[in-house]
Amino acid sequence: MTLEEVASLAGVSRSTVSRVINGDHRVSPAVRERVQDVIRVHNYHPNAAARSLASRRTRILGLLIPQPVGSIVSDPFFPRLIQGVAEACNAADRTLSLLMDTSADPTAAARLYRRVVRGRHLDGVVISSSVVDDPTVAQLKEDRFPCVLVGRDPRQEMSFVDVYDREAAQGAVAHLLAHGYRRIGMINGPANMIAAIDRHAGYVAAHQKAGLRPDPALMAEGDFTRRGGYRAMQTLLGHPP
Amino acid sequence: MTLEEVASLAGVSRSTVSRVINGDHRVSPAVRERVQDVIRVHNYHPNAAARSLASRRTRILGLLIPQPVGSIVSDPFFPRLIQGVAEACNAADRTLSLLMDTSADPTAAARLYRRVVRGRHLDGVVISSSVVDDPTVAQLKEDRFPCVLVGRDPRQEMSFVDVYDREAAQGAVAHLLAHGYRRIGMINGPANMIAAIDRHAGYVAAHQKAGLRPDPALMAEGDFTRRGGYRAMQTLLGHPP
């Protein structure tokens, strides 16, 4: 079933049907009603490829999840992120396409990227980039491809959504200090992650504000897995793994 | 950059370039080489929409995850599934599109389904259906839409991939029985899940084969969450939650 057929069934031209579908208000109520009936009765749905080709927009949004392939199964963050994005896409009547950097081959990511971006597969992309100097982010920026970061852009050149990692860490540490504690340990994420950098900065800032200097021996590195956290805590407790 | 431009830059016709792109072997090595050079140098990538419109195939595969929205974050099964499918799609040079039944509105799923399937968004779909009489599965079957189930089809009418739930459960219980144990408890999944049905069947079969009749009091129902498992175990242990 095509626009053409709907049009002839409704006794109008293709253009009119197209207008009805796209919510153009330059259609008389009577005609609109008639067209919508035909559409409903025949369960017509516009062909996605044809729409994209003509309109130059795909109505597909991408969610780009890079590198830490392992952690996608261990870290509950990703399922949540995926679900949230999926929900928003559904609400906006967009299709979500998931771009995951699986392969260990570093060029595979680049190829995937080029194919999808240059092939005009997507209207825009949400990229969950947590690492400093992510090459894909740089690429997107260079290509001026519509996108938004989940995790802040250190250079503040792109749109992003993030939490106040620094402030939160600072607040938590300040709270402990205020209660008289002095030996405050920290299990942080990998050092190349922006969130880890920010949290550490907050940790340090809270100490400094209290006129203290944090003890490097109280820092341990986890990797957002249970096991990583366990090991880091063992280290802090003086039981190196 | 379009096929047309690549063609004129390489001094051939559009068709030849198209053949090179699609790996048609009816192209002389010399010409192929020349075309590929132009493609590489100009970083050309074919327009996805145009290809789809002309070929009637989108090179997009769908992963359809229905109902149990909550469990997608608690159950590590889904991240693994998603990652596996993504990997396979990458390897096959296909794009993965994620179709999740978020909304509580039951008609939303149907609309999503119709839009995507009838709009020819996808070439095929992997559906992770675990529930008996899943309406979406029925719909797919009726529409004769290319798809494969993750989880078996009770009616054996569709392609599927699954594990031997029944046999595994039977084996496990038989093993315990062989070691002399007689009061064997079972924490199963929700009763409308095929996997739960199969596992229970195996549990019962093992008992029957040993001339025993399982005690209904030893059955408890979990929901694939830690908390659900905890509660079920409490019940089995005689400490109702």
Added chain:
DNA sequence: CTGTTAGCGCGTTCAT
């Protein structure tokens, strides 16, 4: 092995 010719199904000016 290569080029020519038709569409694929729709959005979008233009007229009217």
Added chain:
DNA sequence: ATGAACGCGCTAACAG
């Protein structure tokens, strides 16, 4: 408010 005509970029016969 509606329709006619064109083009989006590519694949797929069909010729040669």
